[in-house]
Structure formats: C-alpha cells, structure tokens
Amino acid sequence: MKSLIDRRNFIKQSLLATAALSSSRLKVLATPGRIRGTDSAKKVIILGAGLAGLSAAYELTQAGHDVTMVEARTRPGGRVYTLREPFADGLYADAGATRFPDSHNFTLEYVRLFGLNVDPVLYPAQPVNYIRGKRIVVEQGRSADWPFDLTQEEKSLGPDGLRHKYTDPIMKGIGDPVSRDWPPESLEKYDRLRPSEFLRSQGASEAAIDLMRFGLSSEDFDNLSLLYSAASEVLDDGATNQYMIRGGSDLLPKAFAARLSDKIRYGSPVVRIEQSSEQARVVIQQAGAFQTLTADRLICTVPFSVLRTMEVRPAFSPEKQRAIEELPYFPITRVYLQMRKRFWNEEGASGLVVGRTDLPIMAVWDNTVNQPGTRGILQSYSWLKYGRELGAMPEGERIGLVLRHMDRVFPGSHENFEGATSYCWDQDPWARGAAAFYKPGQESSLHPHIARPEGRVHFAGEHTSTWPGWMQGALQSGHRVAREINEAS
Numbered sequence: 147m148k149s150l151i152d153r154r155n156f157i158k159q160s161l162l163a164t165a166a167l168s169s170s171r172l173k174v175l176a177t178p179g180r181i182r183g184t185d186s187a188k189k190v191i192i193l194g195a196g197l198a199g200l201s202a203a204y205e206l207t208q209a210g211h212d213v214t215m216v217e218a219r220t221r222p223g224g225r226v227y228t229l230r231e232p233f234a235d236g237l238y239a240d241a242g243a244t245r246f247p248d249s250h251n252f253t254l255e256y257v258r259l260f261g262l263n264v265d266p267v268l269y270p271a272q273p274v275n276y277i278r279g280k281r282i283v284v285e286q287g288r289s290a291d292w293p294f295d296l297t298q299e300e301k302s303l304g305p306d307g308l309r310h311k312y313t314d315p316i317m318k319g320i321g322d323p324v325s326r327d328w329p330p331e332s333l334e335k336y337d338r339l340r341p342s343e344f345l346r347s348q349g350a351s352e353a354a355i356d357l358m359r360f361g362l363s364s365e366d367f368d369n370l371s372l373l374y375s376a377a378s379e380v381l382d383d384g385a386t387n388q389y390m391i392r393g394g395s396d397l398l399p400k401a402f403a404a405r406l407s408d409k410i411r412y413g414s415p416v417v418r419i420e421q422s423s424e425q426a427r428v429v430i431q432q433a434g435a436f437q438t439l440t441a442d443r444l445i446c447t448v449p450f451s452v453l454r455t456m457e458v459r460p461a462f463s464p465e466k467q468r469a470i471e472e473l474p475y476f477p478i479t480r481v482y483l484q485m486r487k488r489f490w491n492e493e494g495a496s497g498l499v500v501g502r503t504d505l506p507i508m509a510v511w512d513n514t515v516n517q518p519g520t521r522g523i524l525q526s527y528s529w530l531k532y533g534r535e536l537g538a539m540p541e542g543e544r545i546g547l548v549l550r551h552m553d554r555v556f557p558g559s560h561e562n563f564e565g566a567t568s569y570c571w572d573q574d575p576w577a578r579g580a581a582a583f584y585k586p587g588q589e590s591s592l593h594p595h596i597a598r599p600e601g602r603v604h605f606a607g608e609h610t611s612t613w614p615g616w617m618q619g620a621l622q623s624g625h626r627v628a629r630e631i632n633e634a635s
Contacts, residue, residue, distance in 0.1 A: 196224025201624030228394030272494030475579020581615030
C-alpha cells in the first residue's frame with residue numbers, strides 16, 4: 147500500500163512540476179531573451195556541440211548568422227550524456243548533468259522552448275549515512291548520533307545547521323556573483339583562505355569540520371576555493387524546487403541538434419586554431435584527412451582540460467594561457483548497478499540522493515527514482531580522490547569494489563544485483579574531467595581571464611560561466627558569446 151501511495155504522490159508532483167514550468171509564478175526570473183540580428187551577418191565556426199555550442203549556434207542562427215559546428219564525438223551534448231545501455235526494461239541513467247533548480251532561468255527557458263517534460267527531484271524522508279564504519283538512518287524530526295566528538299550545540303545542529311552557523315558570515319557579504327566585476331578585491335581574502343582555516347576562525351571544532359567535509363579527505367576539502375563554494379551556494383539560494391528532464395537530460399541537447407543538424411559536422415576533432423586580424427581558422431581532422439575552415443569569428447567551447455592539448459597560432463595572451471593550463475577539473479567516476487527490485491525504498495530511502503558515505507563510493511543515487519517499473523539503478527558518485535582512484539581501475543575491478551561497498555550501505559545489493567556499467571569523465575578524451583572548479587586563490591587570479599575573447603576567438607562553456615558544472619552555466623555562456631559576436635564590428 148505504501149508504494150502505491152508513493153507512486154500516486156509522485157504522479158501528482160510530476161503534474162505540478164510540469165505545470166510550474168509554464169506558470170506565471172516562474173516569470174519573475176529574468177528570461178534570456180532572443181538576440182536581434184544585425185545588418186551584417188557573420189560567418190561563425192563553433193568548436194563543440196555541447197550545450198554551450200548548441201545554444202550559441204541556435205541564437206546566432208535565429209539572428210541570421212552563418213554557423214558551422216565541429217564536434218569530435220558522433221553525438222551532441224558533450225557532458226550531458228544519458229546511458230540507456232546495458233539496462234533492462236527501458237531504464238536509463240544520466241552520466242553527466244542530471245538535475246536543475248528552478249533558479250536556473252536559462253535552463254528553464256530552453257526546457258520550455260522545446261516542450262520537454264520534467265519530474266520533481268524527490269529526496270528521501272530517511273536518507274542513509276555510512277560514516278566511520280557506522281550505518282546511520284536519519285529519521286525525520288530527530289537528530290542523528292554522529293560518531294564525532296561534537297559539542298552539545300554542534301550535535302543539535304547537525305551537518306546542515308553547522309554549515310549555516312559557520313558559513314553565514316561569508317554568505318552575507320558575498321555580493322552578486324553574476325555581476326561583471328565580481329569578485330571585488332574585498333573578497334580576495336576569502337579566496338586565499340582554505341575552508342578549514344575559515345571554519346576554525348568562526349569557532350568550529352575539529353569534529354564539526356570533519357562532519358561538514360563528510361566523505362572528502364582533508365586535502366580535497368581544502369583544495370576547493372572557499373569563495374567558489376560560497377558563490378555556488380548563494381546562486382542557488384533562491385531555488386525552491388529541483389527538476390529532472392523526463393526521459394533523460396540528453397533530450398535537451400538532442401532538441402537543439404534536431405534544429406541545427408545541417409550545421410553540425412560530427413567526428414571532426416580540432417587539430418589547430420589559427421587567427422589573423424581579418425579572419426579565424428580551424429584545422430579539423432575528418433575521415434583521416436585534414437581540412438581548414440575559415441570564418442569571421444570562432445567560438446571555442448572546448449574544456450580547457452582538452453584545449454591545452456591543441457595547437458594555437460598565434461598563442462593566446464599569457465593570462466589566457468595560464469588559465470588554460472591551470473584551471474582544474476573534477477575527476478568524477480559514476481558506477482551504475484542494476485537491481486532486480488528497489489529494495490532500498492522499503493526503509494524510507496525513496497528519492498534521488500539516497501545515501502552519503504565516507505567510503506570510495508561517496509554518494510549513492512537512485513537514478514530510477516522517477517522511472518516506472520520494479521527494477522532500479524543504484525549509482526555511486528565518486529569525485530576528487532576517490533573519483534580518480536576508481537577511474538584508474540579496470541572496469542570489472544571498479545564494479546566489484548563498488549558492489550561490495552554498496553552492500554555495506556544497502557544490505558541486499560549483492561542479492562539483487564543483475565549487472566553494471568560505469569563512466570569515468572577523466573578518461574573521456576573530449577572532456578578530461580567532469581566540470582571546472584577553482585582551487586584557493588584561483589577565483590581571483592584566473593576567473594577574470596577565462597571568458598575574455600582573444601582577438602576573433604570567443605570562449606563559452608560551463609567553465610566560462612558563473613555556474614560551472616551546471617547546464618545553466620553552459621547555456622548562459624552560449625547566450626553570452628552569441629551576443630558578443632552579434633554585437634562585434
């Protein structure tokens with residue numbers, strides 16, 4: 147009876163979610179708006195058919211410009227990639243972008259534009275935590291017995307309360323990360339600070355810091371820019387709901403590509419970028435032969451992790467070259483275990499993120515939370531140290547390790563396991579990492595140079611945006627660079 151009630155509630159929430167995307171209550175968000183064409187149409191080459199390239203191509207085409215896209219892969223979407231094999235019963239799982247909050251106006255705008263259906267992101271009433279060898283089920287309305295030597299106040303606050311208590315001072319003074327001149331000099335002190343140093347300065351105990359970095363090594367935790375993390379929190383502070391695209395996130399890039407198919411050249415990796423004062427050129431390899439394409443402007447959406455391996459003539463400015471060489475990318479490995487039934491729902495773990503651990507599997511997601519049927523897919527989501535280590539293993543060994551750890555967090559995993567696959571973004575030659583981030587000091591030193599044009603070469607991609615790692619960032623950057631080119635003389 148409980149599963150029937152849950153399904154009815156889900157259907158109701160799905161209908162409400164789809165209605166919300168077209169309702170007036172979301173119109174308070176600034177919509178991207180179409181780009182008006184100019185009298186002089188430009189010839190533009192776009193490197194990459196991910197969401198950044200696709201949105202730029204769509205807007206430029208609508209404005210009357212002549213666009214050609216070159217894509218190394220034989221599919222659109224880049225790091226928006228949905229796996230449909232080797233799963234049974236029509237199940238699928240996103241290997242990259244999975245969800246988006248309703249504060250992401252660019253994502254919402256294009257989801258509405260292409261008429262895609264969405265489902266709400268549900269979170270379990272009783273998530274499972276596995277930390278220091280202890281399995282903890284957090285019951286709603288009750289505090290957990292965390293295996294840390296916390297003060298009485300810290301115990302009562304729990305992980306989320308601790309974050310609010312100790313990070314509110316920086317959140318209140320962070321300003322608007324979307325503004326063109328952000329971050330101001332006044333925030334550079336936060337950019338240089340390691341997160342643990344800041345938390346200690348706010349009075350957090352070592353135990354509280356350990357709990358707040360749950361799952362991350364102390365080295366990984368301190369390798370993330372405090373300013374970068376705080377800006378991410380501020381940007382999503384106004385979100386009230388999160389959604390998933392029904393059928394898989396790749397339906398969004400596929401919708402773009404269907405309208406731009408005659409402009410995309412797949413299987414065309416870039417070998418060299420060239421430019422002069424009069425034109426931009428790109429040398430691609432297609433079917434074993436080299437070809438040179440020429441245009442008035444060029445948009446590079448290639449991740450810097452890949453761009454640093456390409457030849458550029460003449461070289462970009464020293465500041466841009468430094469950003470290309472030094473910008474780090476998250477190593478993320480995701481392993482998908484198909485289960486005969488969704489046994490984890492039986493103890494209240496019914497939602498997207500059903501588990502958090504300090505094991506190599508790190509977070510546990512239920513990829514099939516919004517999909518019909520009895521079978522399900524449990525995913526491990528590992529990043530930084532563990533993502534790199536799992537990614538370096540042969541796939542069979544990787545899957546075996548994840549299954550063993552999954553059985554500790556969700557007993558019954560071995561019994562219900564039917565098969566598995568995995569995806570390591572570090573090993574994708576056209577990504578070489580899952581999403582850009584900043585180390586301490588880099589938000590101030592690299593950020594100002596990442597999106598800046600170099601002559602006739604313009605830059606887009608999630609790494610050039612205020613929302614790195616999100617579909618919103620890619621889409622916003624595509625829209626920005628299309629406007630740059632449309633307005634260029």
